Amino acid sequence: MSRIHNFSAGPAALPEAVLRQAQEELLDWHGAGCGVMEMSHRGKEFTSVIEQAEADLRALLGIPEQYRVLFLQGGATQQFAQIPMNLLAGRSADYIVTGSWSEKAFKEAQRVAPGLAQGSCVRLAASTRESNYTRLPQAEEIKLDPFAAYLHVCTNETIHGVEIPAERIADTGVPLVADMSSHILSRPVNVEKFGLIYAGAQKNIGPSGLTLVIVHRDLLGMAPLTVPTLLDYAVQAENGSMLNTPPTFGIYMAGLVFKWLQAQGGLAGIEQVNSEKASALYNCIDSSQGFYVNPVDPDCRSRMNVPFVLANPELDASFLTEAKQAGLVGLKGHKSVGGMRASIYNAVPLESVRVLVDFMNDFARRNG
Numbered sequence: 001m002s003r004i005h006n007f008s009a010g011p012a013a014l015p016e017a018v019l020r021q022a023q024e025e026l027l028d029w030h031g032a033g034c035g036v037m038e039m040s041h042r043g044k045e046f047t048s049v050i051e052q053a054e055a056d057l058r059a060l061l062g063i064p065e066q067y068r069v070l071f072l073q074g075g076a077t078q079q080f081a082q083i084p085m086n087l088l089a090g091r092s093a094d095y096i097v098t099g100s101w102s103e104k105a106f107k108e109a110q111r112v113a114p115g116l117a118q119g120s121c122v123r124l125a126a127s128t129r130e131s132n133y134t135r136l137p138q139a140e141e142i143k144l145d146p147f148a149a150y151l152h153v154c155t156n157e158t159i160h161g162v163e164i165p166a167e168r169i170a171d172t173g174v175p176l177v178a179d180m181s182s183h184i185l186s187r188p189v190n191v192e193k194f195g196l197i198y199a200g201a202q203k204n205i206g207p208s209g210l211t212l213v214i215v216h217r218d219l220l221g222m223a224p225l226t227v228p229t230l231l232d233y234a235v236q237a238e239n240g241s242m243l244n245t246p247p248t249f250g251i252y253m254a255g256l257v258f259k260w261l262q263a264q265g266g267l268a269g270i271e272q273v274n275s276e277k278a279s280a281l282y283n284c285i286d287s288s289q290g291f292y293v294n295p296v297d298p299d300c301r302s303r304m305n306v307p308f309v310l311a312n313p314e315l316d317a318s319f320l321t322e323a324k325q326a327g328l329v330g331l332k333g334h335k336s337v338g339g340m341r342a343s344i345y346n347a348v349p350l351e352s353v354r355v356l357v358d359f360m361n362d363f364a365r366r367n368g
Contacts, residue, residue: 002327003016004327004328005327005348005352005355006329006330006348006352007328007330007331007341007343007344007348007352007356008329008330009158009159009182009203009305009330009334009343010182010200010202010208010343011207011208012204012347012348013347013348014206014207014253014257014347015260015346018253018256018257018347021256022252022253030045032045036049036248036249036252037248037249039248041245041246041248046248049251049252050071050240050241050242053071053251053252053258054069054071056258056259056262057212059262060185060261060262060266060267061189061214061267062190063214064192066216066217066218067191067215067216067217068215068233068237069212069213069214070212070215070233070236070237070241071211071212071247071250071251072211072212072213072236072246073210073246074211075200075208075211076179076181076198076199076200076211077108078211079179079198079211080105080109081108081109081112082231082233083105083150083152083177083196083198084109084113084122085116085227085231086223086232086233086234087150087175087195087196088112088113088116088117088120089116089117089120089222089223089224090116090117090119090120091120092119092121092122092147092148093113093121093122093149093150093151094123094145094151094152095123095151095152095153096126096127096152097128097129098127098133098136098153098160098162098164099133099154099157099158099159099160099162100157100158100159100334101157101158101181102153103127103129105152105179106124106152109152110122115226116224123145125142125144125145125151126141126142126143132160132295133157133160133162134160134162134297135296135297135299136164136168136297136300144174145174146172146173146174147174148174149174149175150174150175150176150177150219151174151176151177152177152178152179153178153179154179155169155179155180156182156302156305157182157305158181158182158203158305158334159305159307159334159337160296160307160337161294161296161301162296162297162300162301162302163183163300163302163303163304164300165299166187166188166190169190171193175194175195175196175216176194176196177194177197178196178197179198179199180197181198181199181200181203182203182302182304182305182343182345183203183204183302183303183304184204184212185205185257185261185270185346186270186271186274187270187274188267189267191214194216195215195216195219196213196215196219197213197214197215198211198213199211201250204304204345204346205254205257206250206253206254206256207249207253208250209247209250210247210250210251210253212254215233217237219233220233220234220237221234229243230244264346273346273350274303274304274344275303276350277303277344277350277353278301278302278304278306278344280350280354280357281306281344281353281356281357282294282301282306284360284361285306285308288361288364289368290311291310291311291364291367292308292309292310292360292364293308293309293311294307294308295307295309304343304344305341305342305343306342306343307333307337307341308339308340309338309340310340312367313338313339315367316340319331319340319363320340322359322363323356323359326359327355328352328355328356328359330343
């Protein structure tokens with residue numbers, strides 16, 4: 001069997017070593033006589049799975065004791081509503097909008113706020129929509145409320161390819177809430193800068209169906225009684241993410257990915273590989289004499305999601321057809337922006353990026 005070079009934005013590539021281990025354990029996990037998908041989430045076997053997964057995640061990210069780790073469902077999109085449900089508490093919240101996903105989060109919070117409590121509101125603190133989400137806002141463009149319940153950002157925009165560098169994440173005096181779905185675990189993170197971090201699993205953590213939430217304990221217990229029990233972070237924390245049946249197989253797979261990351265040298269080690277992959281691809285684009293163009297400000301280009309367009313869009317169909325013939329898939333850009341996009345998450349090998357670069361260079365020579 002020949003595996004493809006998978007540049008899908010999500011669900012995305014998983015490490016081959018993880019897939020092979022899951023395959024080996026599918027029918028019989030550690031002598032249990034059944035696989036993780038078949039065992040009770042209340043039994044000692046799965047309890048050991050979820051506890052080990054949390055311990056390994058804490059070690060990878062350096063998560064302090066005062067933070068709770070929740071393994072939830074509903075995707076990051078559910079968190080767009082669940083966050084204001086839990087954190088607004090009759091106050092206001094600020095949103096910085098730098099792409100499609102932070103824009104969706106902002107709009108969903110606006111829908112939720114009026115029904116929570118009198119005085120709840122959601123403010124647009126800054127937006128780069130006028131620049132087609134190709135840059136981050138300048139400091140003078142950001143208007144923050146010092147009394148806000150929280151400030152929401154998306155630290156990596158999957159569609160537009162804009163990433164907030166670690167050094168630009170500053171303390172504003174209010175809890176910082178971050179959607180890290182498409183670059184979590186791709187680089188070291190100072191968790192203590194954040195009040196809450198959330199991420200859908202299907203990009204850098206595991207299969208779709210699992211959502212990760214890391215929340216400071218001081219932000220628990222603020223949800224009004226009108227918030228459904230299942231959506232209350234405090235209740236989920238009290239029940240160890242098992243108020244109802246959790247996504248057991250997704251948690252198991254995430255745990256295998258966490259072990260795999262430890263074997264790569266942790267987040268510092270995988271960051272080095274990710275930097276090399278991103279540099280190779282951006283160098284290919286920038287040296288193509290305009291045949292390929294990445295529109296994002298170089299100071300905030302994503303290492304995970306690299307959108308680009310061909311100078312001649314009439315070549316798009318040929319590019320995608322020939323790429324697929326070469327085993328390069330998942331390169332079509334999001335329908336809202338068009339063009340191309342290569343998502344080069346942790347599990348995408350450096351060799352796959354090299355094959356993509358060679359193909360792009362050859363395609364440009366033949367069609368330029």
